[in-house]
Amino acid sequence: MSDTHGEKLEELLRSRRFEPASPDLAERIVLKAQSIPQNQPISLTQWMKQLFAEFHLPKPAYVLACTLILGFAVGFYRPLDTIPDDADNIHVQSFLYADEEPL
Amino acid sequence: MASGWAERDDHELLAHVQSGGHDAFGALVRRHTERFYRLAYRYVQHKETAEDIVQDAFLKLWEDPGKWRPERNSKFTTWFYRIVVNLCLDWRKKKRPVALDEERPLPDERETQDAAMIRAQEQKILEREIAALPERQRTALNLCFDQDLSNQEAADVMGLNLKALQSLIMRAKTTLKERMQAYL
Numbered sequence: 585m586s587d588t589h590g591e592k593l594e595e596l597l598r599s600r601r602f603e604p605a606s607p608d609l610a611e612r613i614v615l616k617a618q619s620i621p622q623n624q625p626i627s628l629t630q631w632m633k634q635l636f637a638e639f640h641l642p643k644p645a646y647v648l649a650c651t652l653i654l655g656f657a658v659g660f661y662r663p664l665d666t667i668p669d670d671a672d673n674i675h676v677q678s679f680l681y682a683d684e685e686p687l
Numbered sequence: 688m689a690s691g692w693a694e695r696d697d698h699e700l701l702a703h704v705q706s707g708g709h710d711a712f713g714a715l716v717r718r719h720t721e722r723f724y725r726l727a728y729r730y731v732q733h734k735e736t737a738e739d740i741v742q743d744a745f746l747k748l749w750e751d752p753g754k755w756r757p758e759r760n761s762k763f764t765t766w767f768y769r770i771v772v773n774l775c776l777d778w779r780k781k782k783r784p785v786a787l788d789e790e791r792p793l794p795d796e797r798e799t800q801d802a803a804m805i806r807a808q809e810q811k812i813l814e815r816e817i818a819a820l821p822e823r824q825r826t827a828l829n830l831c832f833d834q835d836l837s838n839q840e841a842a843d844v845m846g847l848n849l850k851a852l853q854s855l856i857m858r859a860k861t862t863l864k865e866r867m868q869a870y871l
Contacts, residue, residue, distance in 0.1 A: 589864050589871040596813055596867075597832040603734045605724040605741075613720065613742050614713040617749040622707055 693718070697763035705752040716745050719764065722834060723771045729829045730775035732814065740774045761843070768834070768844040772826055809870050816866045824859035827852055 606612075626634070641647050692700065692714035703711030720741060727737035744767065748755065760766040817825055823845065830841035831852075842852040864871065 589868070590860065592871045593860060593864055593867065594832070596809060596871075597828065597863075600729070600813065600833060601810055602725055602728045605721060605728075605734070605738055609724065609738050609741065610713075610717045610720040613716050613745045614709075616742065617712055617716075617746060618709060620746060620750055622749060623751045623753070 698757055701752070701755050701757070701763060704749070705755070712745075712749055715763075719767070720745075722764075723767065726768065726771055726829060726834055727775055729833055730772075730825075731778060732818075736778065740771065740778060744771050744774055762840075765840060765843045768830065768836075769846075772844070776822065812867060812870055813863070816863055819866075820859055820862060824855050824862070827855040828859050831856060 692710050695711075695714070697715065697718075700708075700711040700715045704715065723744065724737055724741045727740040728734065731737050731740065747770070748767070755763070755766065817828060820828070826845060827841060830836045830844055831838060834841075836844070838852055838856075839849055842849050845852065847855075
């Protein structure tokens with residue numbers, strides 16, 4: 585009896601029905617893959633090349649000239665800002681000494 | 688040239704896919720879509736969802752073919768079954784399973800209407816009872832009975848030894864026999 589049940593169950597298990605897939609499923613997958621770029625594994629040297637390529641300047645001479653001009657312009661425009669102000673220094677010093685007194 | 692791909696084995700095709708070969712990918716997809724769809728369908732019981740899962744699995748392979756390591760995996764299908772099963776389990780965690788549509792029995796023109804109704808009822812009960820089995824027992828049944836894998840292949844897919852797989856199948860069958868006594 586148990587064997588018959590077992591056989592019937594196996595038969596049922598092997599004959600389970602399913603809704604067939606759309607006939608164009610494989611083609612849809614293939615088409616979709618065409619629009620997706622592949623992540624190719626990259627070596628260390630390739631990675632380094634890509635990294636340097638990120639910093640590539642299309643016209644380095646122009647960039648250098650522009651940077652120099654900008655640097656000079658900023659330097660000439662605010663020359664006095666870099667000179668230390670003595671009055672400020674005195675204030676800071678007295679403040680520091682005042683802080684130390686209670687100790 | 689395109690016809691040549693169909694004759695190559697999976698490992699060869701995968702090597703081409705890894706170097707960006709879209710034709711090789713196409714051949715691989717055409718060869719295996721049906722079987723992986725069938726497995727996914729067993730889990731989700733819904734055509735469109737099963738198709739989406741199979742599509743996701745293949746597109747993941749296409750996007751990142753480096754995940755396939757021939758030295759680690761003996762067979763492509765064994766490895767890919769695992770991917771499909773994992774996607775199905777993820778899907779089940781996120782969503783409730785879709786019940787079989789009672790109003791739309793799956794057609795089989797060979798049977799008379801009465802026999803078809805009894806059969807449909809049996810199938811429905813069977814699917815319900817299989818769905819109620821623990822995850823691993825269900826996977827073991829799907830791989831061995833539905834995909835016709837040998838016990839050893841199914842054990843490889845599930846990362847088990849042979850005895851553990853046989854035990855899972857035995858427990859699953861015992862449970863099903865008990866629960867489906869009226870139909871056997």
